[in-house]
Amino acid sequence: MEEASRPPHHIAIIMDGNGRWATARGLPRLLGHQAGAQAVRRIVEAACELGVKALTLYAFSWENWDRPPDEIQDLMGLLDEFVRRETHTLLANQVRLRAIGRLDQIPAGVLSNLRRVIAQTAQFERMTLTLALSYGGRQEIVDAARRLARAARAGDLTPEQIDEAVFAQHLYAPDLRDPDLLIRTSGEQRLSNFLLWQASYTELYVTSKLWPDFSKGDLVEAITEYERRDRRFGKVGA
Numbered sequence: 001m002e003e004a005s006r007p008p009h010h011i012a013i014i015m016d017g018n019g020r021w022a023t024a025r026g027l028p029r030l031l032g033h034q035a036g037a038q039a040v041r042r043i044v045e046a047a048c049e050l051g052v053k054a055l056t057l058y059a060f061s062w063e064n065w066d067r068p069p070d071e072i073q074d075l076m077g078l079l080d081e082f083v084r085r086e087t088h089t090l091l092a093n094q095v096r097l098r099a100i101g102r103l104d105q106i107p108a109g110v111l112s113n114l115r116r117v118i119a120q121t122a123q124f125e126r127m128t129l130t131l132a133l134s135y136g137g138r139q140e141i142v143d144a145a146r147r148l149a150r151a152a153r154a155g156d157l158t159p160e161q162i163d164e165a166v167f168a169q170h171l172y173a174p175d176l177r178d179p180d181l182l183i184r185t186s187g188e189q190r191l192s193n194f195l196l197w198q199a200s201y202t203e204l205y206v207t208s209k210l211w212p213d214f215s216k217g218d219l220v221e222a223i224t225e226y227e228r229r230d231r232r233f234g235k236v237g238a
Contacts, residue, residue, distance in 0.1 A: 007223050008180035010054035011047065012202070014194055015040070017186030017210030030074045035212035037082045041089060044129055046216035048093045050223065054128045054176060058194050062102065062136030079133070080110040087117050094126040100172035101135030102143070130173060137196030144170040171197060178202065181226045183219075185211045203229055 015036060022032030040057065047055045060075060067075075083097075090097055097118050103111060114133075147170040151157050157166070168174055178198045182191075187208040191199065205222045207214070 006227055007047075007050045007052045008203075008226055009052070010056070010177050010179045010181075011052055011223075012056040012058070012179035012182045012195055012199070013043070014058045014182070014184040014188075014192060015211040015214075016184060016188055016192075018212060020186065021210040021212045029071065030078070032212060033075060033078050037078060039212050039214050040082070041086055042216065043214065043219060044086075044089070044095065044127075045093060046219050048095065048127050049216075050220070052127060054130070054179075056100075056130040056132060056176075056179060056195070058135065058192075059131045060101075060133045060135070061193060062134060062139050063193065065105070065134070076107050076110050079106075080113055083110075083114055083117050087120065090117065090121050090124075090129070094124040095121060096124040096126075096128045097121045098128060098130040098173065098176075099133050100130055100140070101133045102139060103134060105134040128176070130176065132194065135172075136193045137191070138193055140172055141197055143172070168197070180231075181205060181222065183207065183222050185209050185214050201231070203231065 018032035018036040019029045020032075021035060022029050044055065059079065064075070065072065089095075097114075099114055099118065103114075106114070114131075144167060148157070148162060148167065152159060152162075176198075178200070179195060179202045182195070182199055182202045183205045184190075185207055187206060189206050195202075203226050205225055207218060207222065209218055
């Protein structure tokens with residue numbers, strides 16, 4: 001398969017299908033999540049090689065807190081293990097790690113380790129890997145509205161000064177460009193509360209591949225499809 005010639009600046013991925021991958025093989029769900037973590041490493045390295053500048057992964061949604069406590073504990077343990085194990089990969093590939101979401105909900109030990117690696121990689125510019133953790137698009141918009149309300153109450157701005165640009169500056173990662181391409185694995189065709197503000201004009205690509213099976217070749221295929229599209233942003237095409 002040919003390499004992508006013009007990769008999107010920012011790719012976001014809804015990594016769906018770990019549980020179904022495990023169930024189809026008669027395995028515990030945790031093993032599906034472990035296989036999904038291996039896919040993360042594979043795709044992070046592939047995105048670097050392809051010249052992608054920003055990669056945002058939907059790693060743990062706000063709604064995931066409603067899962068059984070044992071599964072949540074397993075997922076938090078897997079997150080902690082992944083961050084520890086892949087620190088070398090991030091350093092070797094000069095990837096900057098970031099995290100967005102209501103991070104105060106993450107267990108203290110896991111969050112401390114995450115913040116340590118974020119600090120270690122803060123100077124890198126080859127690619128930014130953002131993990132959406134305890135994240136919800138609606139929750140992000142609510143949190144931004146609260147920040148604006150506090151600023152207005154403090155007299156730092158008036159309601160009339162609030163426009164799209166000002167609102168966007170109060171999101172979790174205001175310096176991160178909106179995603180050009182959003183990939184969803186496992187065939188489901190919905191946003192699932194992911195980057196609702198940022199994905200207004202993002203190109204969507206859905207594949208039936210389950211996340212643990214997603215490969216560099218699949219990423220190239222998604223980018224190739226993206227390259228064929230005419231992004232008009234509501235305007236008339238050429």
